[in-house]
Amino acid sequence: MRAGGAFPVIAALLLAACGGDLRGAVLNGYVDADYVLVGAEASGRLTALPVARGQTVDAGAQLFTLDDRDQRAALDQARATLAEAKASLADLRTGKRPEEIRVLDAQLADAEASLTVAQKNYDRNRDLSQRSVVAVAALDQAKADLDSAAARVRAAQENRAVANLPARPDQIAAAEQKVTALDAAVAEAETDLARRVQNAVKAGRIEEIFYQVGELVPAGQAVVSLLPADARKILFFVPEPERASVHPGQRVSIGCDGCADGLVATIASIATDAEYTPPVIYSKESRAKLVYRVEARPEGPARELDPGQPVDIRLIAE
Numbered sequence: 001m002r003a004g005g006a007f008p009v010i011a012a013l014l015l016a017a018c019g020g021d022l023r024g025a026v027l028n029g030y031v032d033a034d035y036v037l038v039g040a041e042a043s044g045r046l047t048a049l050p051v052a053r054g055q056t057v058d059a060g061a062q063l064f065t066l067d068d069r070d071q072r073a074a075l076d077q078a079r080a081t082l083a084e085a086k087a088s089l090a091d092l093r094t095g096k097r098p099e100e101i102r103v104l105d106a107q108l109a110d111a112e113a114s115l116t117v118a119q120k121n122y123d124r125n126r127d128l129s130q131r132s133v134v135a136v137a138a139l140d141q142a143k144a145d146l147d148s149a150a151a152r153v154r155a156a157q158e159n160r161a162v163a164n165l166p167a168r169p170d171q172i173a174a175a176e177q178k179v180t181a182l183d184a185a186v187a188e189a190e191t192d193l194a195r196r197v198q199n200a201v202k203a204g205r206i207e208e209i210f211y212q213v214g215e216l217v218p219a220g221q222a223v224v225s226l227l228p229a230d231a232r233k234i235l236f237f238v239p240e241p242e243r244a245s246v247h248p249g250q251r252v253s254i255g256c257d258g259c260a261d262g263l264v265a266t267i268a269s270i271a272t273d274a275e276y277t278p279p280v281i282y283s284k285e286s287r288a289k290l291v292y293r294v295e296a297r298p299e300g301p302a303r304e305l306d307p308g309q310p311v312d313i314r315l316i317a318e
Contacts, residue, residue, distance in 0.1 A: 202228040
């Protein structure tokens with residue numbers, strides 16, 4: 001949006017005779033600005049609009065908020081899933097929990113007690129077998145029971161030793177990759193939530209408000225138009241014969257109705273292509289003249305001029 005786009009004095013009107021020298025000439029121009037259109041990155045219903053048209057805001061000030069209930073729920077879910085994955089990874093790195101280790105200790109103690117009983121039973125049957133009191137089959141059974149008890153003790157000892165070890169490296173690596181992916185998912189959910197609130201990227205004045213609280217804002221549509229303090233510019237036009245007499249860096253004086261004296265600006269750029277003066281304003285003779293669009297950056301108090309305001313431009317002698 002350009003407030004001066006249809007301003008009636010859009011082209012240069014040279015009051016002094018055009019003889020290739022602009023000294024003493026008055027060029028008509030107007031104040032324009034580069035507005036910052038702050039919009040929504042995703043569609044949503046407008047839930048808060050703490051600014052008003054004409055209000056001056058600081059950089060970082062909140063401009064508007066969209067409904068963020070879905071984004072908050074998604075973030076909570078992502079954080080919960082990440083916490084679960086981190087707990088699983090910690091278990092894989094540290095081995096069994098103390099409660100599980102106590103169970104394994106009890107199993108080992110039971111197996112060792114069974115081995116003691118089996119050993120005594122075998123020794124007794126061996127003595128009786130040597131005196132031919134019991135059959136050989138009884139001794140064989142006692143030996144089998146002893147071997148089984150010893151095997152259970154070895155298994156319990158191995159389980160107890162493994163309980164202090166972390167999981168296999170490939171299991172830990174897979175769990176670490178899962179945590180990394182879920183970390184990224186949380187960061188993405190946080191970004192989606194943050195995008196529901198838009199803040200001012202620069203200090204400036206709220207120029208326009210396009211939506212009100214409760215309305216549905218489409219993605220990419222501007223909600224607020226912000227006019228930064230350094231966004232104003234002076235536009236004027238130089239006739240083609242006098243184009244060589246102006247250059248970037250050259251200073252110009254600014255005059256306008258009710259303005260203070262001493263307002264100045266510095267020429268920032270000059271169009272490379274010429275254009276015709278608007279036919280709706282000027283005579284056929286004026287329309288035949290080619291002009292170059294010149295853009296100047298106002299300095300000091302001139303930066304407070306309002307966009308659309310007509311101004312008179314004079315070149316400052318160098």
